Amino acid sequence: MRMYISRSLIGALLSLAIGLAQNPTPAPISPPLQTRPAVLGSLESYVAYPAGAGVPYAPASQLAKALGLGYLGGGSRLSLSIGSRVASFTVYPSEAQAVSGGGAWQRSGGIWVPLPLLARTLDLFYEVRGREIAVGLKPARLLGAVVTQSEGVERITLQLDRDVSARLLSDDRVGLVGVTGGEAEGVTINSVAYGLEVGLPGSGPARLYFLPRQVVVERGNPKGSRIPLVVIDPGHGGADPGTIQSGIREKDLTLNLAQTLRTLLAPSGIRVSLTRQGDQALSLQDRANAGAFAQVLLSVHVTPGDRVNLYTNPNQGKLLFISKGRQLLPNTPEPRKSLLLGYVSPEGSSTDFAKLLSEEISAVGVVSALGEGDYLALSQNGGAAVLVEFGFDNVSTPQGRQQLAQAMANAILKYLGRFQPTNSAPGTNPPPSSQPKPGGNP
Template sequence: MRRLILLLILLLGFSSAQYENRLLVGFQETQAIYPGGDSTAFGPAQLIAQALGLGYLEAGGRVYLSLGSTVSSFFITEDGPRAASRAAAYRAQGSVWVPVQQLAANLGLLYRNDYGAPVLALKPARLVEVKRANAGGAERYLLNFDREVQVQLLANNPPRLALIGVTATPDVPPNSPVTLTKTEWGSELTLPAGNDPPHLIFLPRQVIVERGNPAQPTLVVLDPGHGGEDTGVVVGKLAEKDLTLSLAQRLQKLLEARGLEVMTTRKSDASVPLLTRAQYASLGQVFLSLHAAAGAQAHVYSYPEVQTLRLLEKGRELLPKTPAAQKAVLERYVAPPGSAARFAQGVAGALAGIAVKAQASEDAMYVLSQSGGAAVLAELGFESLRTAQGRDAVAGALAQAVFSYLGLPSPAPVPSAPQPQPGATKP
């Protein structure tokens, strides 16, 4: 009897160990490991990406997995306990392993634990609408979703796209040139055939399918700092998040009036993750992040040239060798050396023209690091933004700096920022 009990214990222990080492990813079963010796499960990063259709990149001692515009980054270590304690990636057995629960939290994936076996999957998503638009001669299809999704191009002509994890789609009229079909991975979207191959642009909850190579207007990206629960600095009844949004809206009108294409990281009092702001920064020829601080002085920051992305360095190497037709496209995403510092000095000078003292310097800020264009973070003083007239004056100065950097004729001089009036606190 004692032998039988011992045998049952051994069998149960073996079965439990097998079950605990399982990892279910989508419809696939693979192995989980526990490098920290605790309950933190790690799964093979590349297999997870393949099973869920995620973007995958390993570079510079880090591994990146992406879902739509959201990116999850882990530095890689060969120290198991360190990987577990710091939620890092772990290199072992010839593969890179990532903490499953942390990955799910970063990308908004479905995660649960079934009796010791981790389960990782995509949350069902819905395609809200498909809109067609023209932008500077380019044909665009705007795909709007209710959450972040991964979209993959299956064929160029006609464009066929896999909408991974998209289980609900809008009704398409019978005579529509767009077709939607359900598939085992979610949905498939087919667009009308065209002469130019399409390319995809990922934005929060939106994917743009664009084709054509027109002379496009310059894209300026404005980033009103903070938002949602993140109020930023608060002085009296004034919150940084409100001032930056109000300033961005004024500046957007001035830039669009001159024919520039303007995109903003937020249009309302909403929270925007830092990774998303950096994703927006990578799209523009000019990126301007707006912040505020107590007092009157302004600070203008650009990213140090010595720490630029390898992608930017490679683009600069290719520019002299690129044919003219392709060069115009490359120049939209790769600015010459010193561009950001030159733009920062221009912003500081324009602010000085409205009696706002500004200091230009360099700082290795992440939100600036992903931009190949002229990226600057401007931190304005509350005193110059306190009134609507003050924000108008600052927006005018910032617009003047953008026009000057792009070589556009300077607009009419902007008025100086008025002195703050007692009781004027409404943003």
């Protein structure tokens, strides 16, 4: 029996043979991406498992839209936020790099983020339901509203039981996402599909920012907005004495140092504020809130020994309004730049300030060391924030405290560009009433 083969078939077979000869080894085929159904808020979607690992990733843009999260992306970084909570990720181009680095994955069509880590960081609802994963906002309640007037600024602070996202709908209305109820005097409240709509008192252009479990709306510009603010935080206080050595309590030494430093800074004309004026107890969150908008925040502590430790917080400035402000800062024209500098300083400012402190402290013959620590009191400041631990041996006498307070004052004034040699008066004794006594207040 004869077999007839068409010319077209012969051509196809020849082409196939030539192709196999040129590519004897087939290109490796990536395994199919494992996926799983997911519900993001009320949006039906899916998660993927890059690199075959067991970590579910979800599309960042879908999460932001579905849950009302803040979204800030650019270059190799991506941040998602809810109120003052921020989850920041390095964006990697490959699946394996993203999984091993705990970062985001740049996939065709968008950026994907590790869902469990995002949920933990932003305190989101997260649940595995059989084959499905659900993520959403935890319910929140409005606890109250505080309206204050200070230095030309009207401030309306909405207090909540957890961090929430919010939108300024107009100069007299703010929308709270995912807030299911509550009550507050001085504002009006309406329930809407996405949460609560809050009517605000007063009128005029408004701006919104977040603090932990707070949504803050401000109007007006501070009368002293061009005058730097220095916040000094004397550690401990109230029922918390801190370290005790030879009957002298740390809380008394820190307050004495802070009061002396304030006196030394007074002639410069800068604004100086203490987080506590006497023997009061303050939470770490209260201290962080008090220093949030200071150009300089200095938290003062005392530790046994004769060394001085200077700490900056590597996570300082991760609040979204700070990171966004720092992005805007280089290209913002005057006079807006001066206003922006009242809220944020260039990145690295805390390290620069710590080095100045170290130089001034070393100049009086005291050894100092630089370090880092995740201190909550420093975490929300947009300027230069440092925690200083003085050795008991160096601050046990009035002369020692005066000398080190002067060193701090010199460093602050140099950092702010206001240092004058006449400001320095080493060796001046503080008034007797400001000297700590064993077991007593300054």
